[in-house]
Amino acid sequence: xxxxxxxxxxxxxxxxxxxxxxxxxxxxxxxxxxxxxxxxxxxxxxxxxxxxxxxxxxxxxxxxxxxxxxxxxxxxxxxxxxxxxxxxxxxxxxxxxxxxxxxxxxxxxxxxxxxxxxxxxxxxxxxxxxxxxxxxxxxxxxxxxxxxxxxxxxxxxxxxxxxxxxxxxxxxxxxxxxxxxxxxxxxxxxxxxxxxxxxxxxxxxxxxxxxxxxxxxxxxxxxxxxxxxxxxxxxxxxxxxxxxxxxxxxxxxxxxxxxxxxxxxxxxxxxxxxxxxxxxxxxxxxxxxxxxxxxxxxxxxxxxxxxxxxxxxxxxxxxxxxxxxxxxxxxxxxxxxxxxxxxxxxxxxxxxxxxxxxxxxxxxxx
Ligand SMILES: *Cc1c(COP(=O)(O)O)cnc(C)c1O
Numbered sequence: 001x002x003x004x005x006x007x008x009x010x011x012x013x014x015x016x017x018x019x020x021x022x023x024x025x026x027x028x029x030x031x032x033x034x035x036x037x038x039x040x041x042x043x044x045x046x047x048x049x050x051x052x053x054x055x056x057x058x059x060x061x062x063x064x065x066x067x068x069x070x071x072x073x074x075x076x077x078x079x080x081x082x083x084x085x086x087x088x089x090x091x092x093x094x095x096x097x098x099x100x101x102x103x104x105x106x107x108x109x110x111x112x113x114x115x116x117x118x119x120x121x122x123x124x125x126x127x128x129x130x131x132x133x134x135x136x137x138x139x140x141x142x143x144x145x146x147x148x149x150x151x152x153x154x155x156x157x158x159x160x161x162x163x164x165x166x167x168x169x170x171x172x173x174x175x176x177x178x179x180x181x182x183x184x185x186x187x188x189x190x191x192x193x194x195x196x197x198x199x200x201x202x203x204x205x206x207x208x209x210x211x212x213x214x215x216x217x218x219x220x221x222x223x224x225x226x227x228x229x230x231x232x233x234x235x236x237x238x239x240x241x242x243x244x245x246x247x248x249x250x251x252x253x254x255x256x257x258x259x260x261x262x263x264x265x266x267x268x269x270x271x272x273x274x275x276x277x278x279x280x281x282x283x284x285x286x287x288x289x290x291x292x293x294x295x296x297x298x299x300x301x302x303x304x305x306x307x308x309x310x311x312x313x314x315x316x317x318x319x320x321x322x323x324x325x326x327x328x329x330x331x332x333x334x335x336x337x338x339x340x341x342x343x344x345x346x347x348x349x350x351x352x353x354x355x356x357x358x359x360x361x362x363x364x365x366x
Contacts, residue, residue, distance in 0.1 A: 005221040006036045036220040043227040044193045047162040053195035059178025061213025062192030069207030073099030076120040082107050082130040110137045114145040121149050127156040129260045132283045132319040132343040133336045136267045143171025163234035164277040181310025185226040189219040236348040237280030243351035258283040280346035289340035299361035309345035
C-alpha cells in the first residue's frame with residue numbers, strides 16, 4: 001500500500017532484456033526520471049485534472065523551468081504586478097538579462113488584461129488569490145487574453161490548491177505549485193510542480209532536465225504522503241478561514257480583514273464561479289499599526305510567528321517586515337500592504353480553539 005522510495009541516482013540498465021522493454025520506458029538517471037517522483041507528479045496532475053505533470057526541487061525551480069523553457073530573446077511576458085516576491089525577482093531581474101521584456105498588469109486593471117497583450121506576448125503569468133492581500137483575479141479573462149495572441153497562460157495555484165480551484169479547467173495552459181506549502185502540507189519539505197497539457201509539458205522536458213532543479217526522492221515520498229490527506233486538510237483550512245473571518249470582521253481593534261472576495265462585490269461574485277472553497281489564508285490590519293501587530297503575534301498561543309504557509313500548524317507573519325520588506329514603503333502602500341498587517345496561514349486546529357485564541361489575544365492587547 002505504501003510505495004517505495006527510489007533513493008537512487010542511477011538504475012540498473014536492462015541491457016540483456018532490451019527487446020522486451022518499449023524504448024523510452026527505461027529509467028536511466030534520477031535527474032531525468034525516478035519512479036517516486038513520477039508518482040508524486042501523477043497525484044498532482046490528477047488533482048488538477050491535467051494531462052501531465054512534473055515535480056521540481058522547489059516552486060522556484062518549477063517556475064524557472066516554465067519561464068526559461070517557454071521564452072526566447074525578444075519575447076514579452078504579461079504578468080500581474082502582485083506576484084510572489086521571488087517570482088517578481090525572476091521576471092524583473094533575471095529573465096530581463098536575456099532580452100525578455102515584461103509588461104506589468106496592475107491589480108486593479110487585471111480585468112482589462114485582454115487590452116494589454118501584444119503580438120510579442122508569449123506568456124502570461126498570474127496568481128490568485130494573491131499574497132498577502134488575497135485579491136482574486138479572473139482566470140477566464142486571463143485565458144481569453146492568452147488565446148487572443150496565441151500565448152500560454154501560467155497560473156501559480158499555490159494559495160488555492162486544486163481542491164479549491166482548477167485553473168486548467170478555466171483555460172490555463174500551465175499550472176504551477178510551490179508544493180512546499182499545502183501539497184506537502186507539513187512544513188517539512190521543499191518542492192515544486194508543473195502540470196498542464198502534455199504538449200506543453202513535453203516542450204519543457206529538456207529545459208527541466210538541463211536546469212537540474214530535480215526533487216530529491218525522499219522529499220518526493222513525503223510529497224506523496226502529503227497528497228493523500230490534501231482534500232481533508234483543505235476542508236479544515238477552509239473552515240478555519242471562514243470562522244476567523246466571521247470572528248475578526250468588524251472587531252474594534254481591526255481596521256480591515258483581507259480574505260478572498262472581501263475586496264469588492266465583483267471579487268465576491270468571481271469567487272463563487274471560480275473557487276469551490278476560499279482557503280485558510282487571511283490577513284488582518286491592526287488599528288494600532290506595527291506596534292499592535294507585534295503585540296497580537298506575541299499574545300497568540302496556537303499561532304506561531306513564522307513565514308511560509310500551508311502547513312497543519314497556524315502561522316503568522318508581518319509582510320512589511322518579511323515577504324515584502326524589499327519593496328519601498330510607497331510600493332507597499334500602493335499594494336495595500338500596511339505596516340500593521342498580519343498575514344495568517346491557518347492550520348488544521350479546531351476552529352473553536354483558534355477563535356478563542358484570537359479572542360484572548362485581542363483582549364490582552366492595549
Ligand atoms: C512559496 C511560494 C513560491 C515559491 O516556492 P518555493 O517552494 O519556496 O520555491 C511561489 N509562489 C507562491 C505563491 C508561494 O507561496
